[in-house]
Amino acid sequence: MSIPKNRPPLSRHAKGHYFDPLPAVPSKPRTVFLHAGEVSLELQADRGVFGSRGIDLGTLQLLNEAPKPPEQGDILDLGAGYGPIAIALARRAPKARIWAVDVNERALELTRANAEAAKTPNVTAALPDEVPPGTRFAAIYSNPPVRVGKAPLHELLVKWLPRLDEGASAYLVVQRNLGSDSLAEWLKTQGYDVKRLKSKKGYRILEVNSHR
Numbered sequence: 001m002s003i004p005k006n007r008p009p010l011s012r013h014a015k016g017h018y019f020d021p022l023p024a025v026p027s028k029p030r031t032v033f034l035h036a037g038e039v040s041l042e043l044q045a046d047r048g049v050f051g052s053r054g055i056d057l058g059t060l061q062l063l064n065e066a067p068k069p070p071e072q073g074d075i076l077d078l079g080a081g082y083g084p085i086a087i088a089l090a091r092r093a094p095k096a097r098i099w100a101v102d103v104n105e106r107a108l109e110l111t112r113a114n115a116e117a118a119k120t121p122n123v124t125a126a127l128p129d130e131v132p133p134g135t136r137f138a139a140i141y142s143n144p145p146v147r148v149g150k151a152p153l154h155e156l157l158v159k160w161l162p163r164l165d166e167g168a169s170a171y172l173v174v175q176r177n178l179g180s181d182s183l184a185e186w187l188k189t190q191g192y193d194v195k196r197l198k199s200k201k202g203y204r205i206l207e208v209n210s211h212r
């Protein structure tokens, strides 16, 4: 069967979402650059994966403003995409094990290749169910997938936040106009201590503490 010459462009729906397990949009790799403090990385991104046109501003804020990761232990990047947060954490904490978790298979493949190129063998890219259930985290860093909708986002946080070690913190970056303040309020109703660490360029960095 031949491909029609004047195939109409894919509709927004056909292009899918960055959180689809297998992106429908054809691959078109692209190199992006991350500079955050002492970390400089060249990363491969792709269509069908969040931030394919360049490092997200929220991601950059998180890496610039959140506290340094603990030196050891298991650390989670929840919703890792092609790995900018996970790999930067791995550079900053070479003795820690960084779990880069995502549902998007293309994102996970990119994270694996990017971690190898960045010489950060302490990154493990995994689907959510591939993380051993007993693993507890010394910290969680996330630019969470707010576009999945409020209920799935809450479900995601309820699944992972209880896996913080006692006294450990999660750092979430959320755009103010995408509901950072209502997310903070909701987290408080779940029994978490929530501090607004920084508010800059329309993004909030929330510190969520596991004391319940």
Ligand SMILES: C[S@@+](CC[C@H](N)C(=O)[O-])C[C@H]1O[C@@H](n2cnc3c(N)ncnc32)[C@H](O)[C@@H]1O
Pocket (backbone or CB within 6 Å): 018, 019, 020, 050, 051, 056, 059, 078, 079, 080, 081, 082, 083, 084, 085, 101, 102, 103, 104, 107, 128, 143, 144, 145, 146, 148, 156
């Ligand atoms: C806002 S993006 C951030 C990506 C990357 N950390 C960055 O900073 O560029 C959120 C990511 O969460 C992923 N995601 C969506 N639902 C998820 C789920 N249930 N579990 C884990 N990751 C999920 C998406 O596929 C997406 O890659």
